Amino acid sequence: xxxxxFVNITKMYQMGAEEVxxxxxxxxxINKNEYVAIMGPSGSGKSTLMNIIGCLDTPTSGLYxxxxxxxxxxxxxxxxKIRNKEIGFVFQTFNLLARSNVLHNVELPLIYxxxxxxxxxxxxxxxxxxxxxxxxxLHKPNxxxxxxxxxxxxxxxxxxxxxxxxADEPTGNLDSKTGDEIMGLFDILHxxxxxxxxxxxxxxxxxxxxxxxxIRDGKVERDEKVANRRVVQHSAAVSA
Amino acid sequence: xxxxxxxLKEGLSxxxxxxxxxxxxxxxxxxxxxxxxVSVTLMGTAxxxxxxxxxxxxxxxxxxxxxxxxxxxxxxxxxxxxxxxxDINMQQARAIEKNAExxxxxxxxxxxxxxxxxxxxxxxxxxxxxxxxxxxxxxNVNVALGRFMTSLEANGGRPxxxxxxxxxxxxxxxxxxxxxxIKLGGYPYRVLGVLERQGSFLGMASLDxxxxxxxxxxxxxxxxxxxxxxxIMVKAANLSELEETKEEVRGILRKARKLSPKQQxxxxxxxxxxxVNFFNQIGGVIAAVGxxxxxxxxxxGGIGIMNIMFVSVTERTKEIGIRxxxxxxxxxxxxxxxxxxxxxxxxxxxxxxxxxxxxxxIIDQVLPTAMPVSIVVIALLVSILVGVISGFLPAYRxxxxxxxxxxxxx
Numbered sequence: 001x002x003x004x005x006f007v008n009i010t011k012m013y014q015m016g017a018e019e020v021x022x023x024x025x026x027x028x029x030i031n032k033n034e035y036v037a038i039m040g041p042s043g044s045g046k047s048t049l050m051n052i053i054g055c056l057d058t059p060t061s062g063l064y065x066x067x068x069x070x071x072x073x074x075x076x077x078x079x080x081k082i083r084n085k086e087i088g089f090v091f092q093t094f095n096l097l098a099r100s101n102v103l104h105n106v107e108l109p110l111i112y113x114x115x116x117x118x119x120x121x122x123x124x125x126x127x128x129x130x131x132x133x134x135x136x137x138l139h140k141p142n143x144x145x146x147x148x149x150x151x152x153x154x155x156x157x158x159x160x161x162x163x164x165x166x167a168d169e170p171t172g173n174l175d176s177k178t179g180d181e182i183m184g185l186f187d188i189l190h191x192x193x194x195x196x197x198x199x200x201x202x203x204x205x206x207x208x209x210x211x212x213x214x215i216r217d218g219k220v221e222r223d224e225k226v227a228n229r230r231v232v233q234h235s236a237a238v239s240a
Numbered sequence: 241x242x243x244x245x246x247x248l249k250e251g252l253s254x255x256x257x258x259x260x261x262x263x264x265x266x267x268x269x270x271x272x273x274x275x276x277x278v279s280v281t282l283m284g285t286a287x288x289x290x291x292x293x294x295x296x297x298x299x300x301x302x303x304x305x306x307x308x309x310x311x312x313x314x315x316x317x318x319x320x321x322x323x324x325x326x327d328i329n330m331q332q333a334r335a336i337e338k339n340a341e342x343x344x345x346x347x348x349x350x351x352x353x354x355x356x357x358x359x360x361x362x363x364x365x366x367x368x369x370x371x372x373x374x375x376x377x378x379x380n381v382n383v384a385l386g387r388f389m390t391s392l393e394a395n396g397g398r399p400x401x402x403x404x405x406x407x408x409x410x411x412x413x414x415x416x417x418x419x420x421x422i423k424l425g426g427y428p429y430r431v432l433g434v435l436e437r438q439g440s441f442l443g444m445a446s447l448d449x450x451x452x453x454x455x456x457x458x459x460x461x462x463x464x465x466x467x468x469x470x471x472i473m474v475k476a477a478n479l480s481e482l483e484e485t486k487e488e489v490r491g492i493l494r495k496a497r498k499l500s501p502k503q504q505x506x507x508x509x510x511x512x513x514x515x516v517n518f519f520n521q522i523g524g525v526i527a528a529v530g531x532x533x534x535x536x537x538x539x540x541g542g543i544g545i546m547n548i549m550f551v552s553v554t555e556r557t558k559e560i561g562i563r564x565x566x567x568x569x570x571x572x573x574x575x576x577x578x579x580x581x582x583x584x585x586x587x588x589x590x591x592x593x594x595x596x597x598x599x600x601x602i603i604d605q606v607l608p609t610a611m612p613v614s615i616v617v618i619a620l621l622v623s624i625l626v627g628v629i630s631g632f633l634p635a636y637r638x639x640x641x642x643x644x645x646x647x648x649x650x
Contacts, residue, residue: 056565077569084567095647099257109566111250114243132588156566171476 004030009062022048024218037198037206040215088157092169096141103137127155147178184232251579269548270588272541275593279534289609294357304479308472312508327469335496342485345377349471358411370458378475385432397456401429405437406448542630549634561646575641581631589623
């Protein structure tokens with residue numbers, strides 16, 4: 001079943017006097033429980049694509065169905081609700097709230113989702129345990145290592161049980177060992193039934209996915225199954 | 241509802257987090273509000289003091305006393321009609337005294353200005369009042385020395401007088417005035433007593449620079465029966481039944497003056513309410529002007545808050561982007577920054593009141609007063625309001641930010 005369906009998506013920006021055609025009729029479908037990497041050089045339109053998939057932005061034309069719901073013409077507040085319920089973001093720069101502790105960072109989407117306090121605490125604790133940071137929940141982000149911060153971000157992405165996990169260069173700010181640990185965590189989450197979309201320009205990282213969609217000049221250049229998936233040893237993934 | 245409370249809690253914790261993170265900036269920004277609240281509360285306290293001082297003055301001349309006069313207080317309607325009214329005379333005063341059941345005491349009153357002389361000492365143009373033995377009760381004064389005139393002296397028109405404390409001090413600096421004969425406009429009067437010090441009413445002529453003589457003698461020596469009518473002071477038996485007393489006096493007087501039912505009253509029954517109303521009007525203007533001027537400082541404080549909130553929104557663009565990405569609707573972002581501005585201002589308001597309170601004790605030395613609770617509550621509400629108003633534009637801008645741009649902001 002297609003969880004994401006892009007039909008002839010275009011996106012045009014006004015950059016000063018110049019029109020930039022970031023996406024030029026892009027078609028792609030992603031099914032439930034897939035693990036897909038979106039690859040492309042800078043300027044290929046992959047950031048724009050990610051913003052549209054993540055409902056941070058809307059396409060200029062074309063149809064985007066998320067879970068069979070047309071989201072391409074929704075307004076700001078409707079998109080905010082979709083982002084809250086359906087999408088879990090993991091960013092390159094972690095994007096945690098510096099003044100809040102781990103627990104509060106993870107709780108935040110549930111606050112905006114209107115979940116009551118006791119339920120919120122329970123779900124947040126579960127998500128934090130899930131990424132192996134159960135003993136760090138009262139720490140502030142600046143008291144954690146890069147890898148730990150990214151785990152917090154993953155816990156925050158997971159806590160609402162979204163339809164897709166959308167990760168934008170999740171290992172870009174990490175050393176390779178820590179990066180491997182994070183990729184191992186994604187492997188496990190995928191195995192547990194999550195749909196994962198990974199946006200990256202690194203072939204190494206993309207090789208963790210089952211399928212790679214190559215983007216160039218705002219179009220799908222190539223869509224391939226991964227023959228030799230890189231799999232991180234399970235033990236490395238859980239040791240934080 | 242619970243959702244709202246959660247957002248409220250979240251908003252408050254963000255607000256105090258932000259204030260704590262920028263302590264110096266918050267304090268400086270709040271200063272404008274602090275100064276505004278201090279000046280507004282002090283102004284309010286001073287106005288309260290003014291009111292109290294007035295009420296005290298008004299109490300001195302008695303709130304339960306009606307003044308039956310030809311002229312109404314607080315400005316006439318038809319000057320010619322009033323001027324041509326018949327004077328109020330002693331028969332009418334006696335009629336009230338005899339028939340009014342709800343009156344405690346009734347005194348006729350007329351006054352003139354005369355020179356007062358004792359030996360070589362002279363007081364020019366002191367007020368000479370003609371009245372009767374009930375005056376002590378109707379005007380609520382006490383005798384400090386000697387006694388007041390008796391009913392016999394009043395009705396018989398004896399050449400006796402009772403003097404105010406200021407007259408006594410000036411004419412008899414080193415001897416007792418009792419039994420001495422002073423001259424009022426050339427006529428001799430024997431001093432029976434001295435009244436207690438009364439002070440002055442609202443800064444007008446002193447109430448102590450007066451001489452009281454029997455009314456019948458007053459008319460014989462200072463004024464003809466026809467020239468210049470009488471005032472009649474009527475003290476009600478019960479302040480809460482002042483209106484009943486007024487109606488009763490009115491009825492008696494209409495009958496005494498032989499007015500037909502169709503005719504309007506050709507006299508006025510004055511009471512302090514008229515004074516009070518007049519003062520309230522003036523006081524209202526003073527209060528409005530004073531509060532407007534001090535309110536300007538709050539306005540300036542509000543601009544400071546708006547300025548710093550714009551800075552705060554810009555600084556936290558990234559945070560706004562993150563919150564939007566994980567699903568915060570516009571309303572929540574708006575609310576968050578409004579809460580922050582309101583908290584800043586509320587803090588300023590609380591500090592302002594803490595500073596204003598000891599200052600109000602200084603005002604208390606000059607103008608006996610106390611900072612009213614209502615002013616404190618209003619000041620706090622106003623400071624929250626200032627925060628919400630001045631925070632609105634920055635908060636609105638934050639809520640409309642594009643999440644993609646906001647996330648990209650470094």
